[in-house]
Amino acid sequence: MNKQEIVGNIxxxxxxxxxxxxxxxxxxxxxxxxxxxxxxxxxxxxFGTFETRKRAARTGRNPQTGKEITIPETVVPAFRPGNKLKEAVK
Structure with a gap:
């Protein structure tokens, strides 16, 4: 379902x-x-909670060259579903 379908349904x-x-x-x-x-x-x-989480810095690998690179710490959005949503999906 996309945004336009949600808008139409509402x-x-x-x-x-x-x-x-x-x-x-x-x-x-x-x-x-x-x-x-x-x-x-x-x-x-x-329903749930939208929040941010810190993703720690880590070492990755460039797939083209195979060289190791450092991926810096970053903040990412996250969603944690609530109990009613979990029950509705079962």
Whole structure:
């Protein structure tokens, strides 16, 4: 399922226009992204938690040359599902 399919489904079930749903969904993504960029967690009880995690520096290998390279520490987004979501997927 992609973004347009989600927008269409929400619009059909809520009675809102696709344009309005698109605005709300885009703003939602922006808010989650901004919160994660600031180091905050975004929690939806029962659904899950969006958070950031530090990935430690490590040694990798260039596949073309075989030369070892150092991959620096980085911060990555992560999602941890909640109990209701886990149960719905079973």
């Amino acid at each position: 619009a059909a079930k809520s009675g809102l226009t696709k344009k309005d749903v698109e605005k709300v969904l885009s703003q939602f993504f922006d808010e989650v992204s901004n919160a994660l960029a600031n180091g905050d967690k975004v929690q939806f009880v029962g």
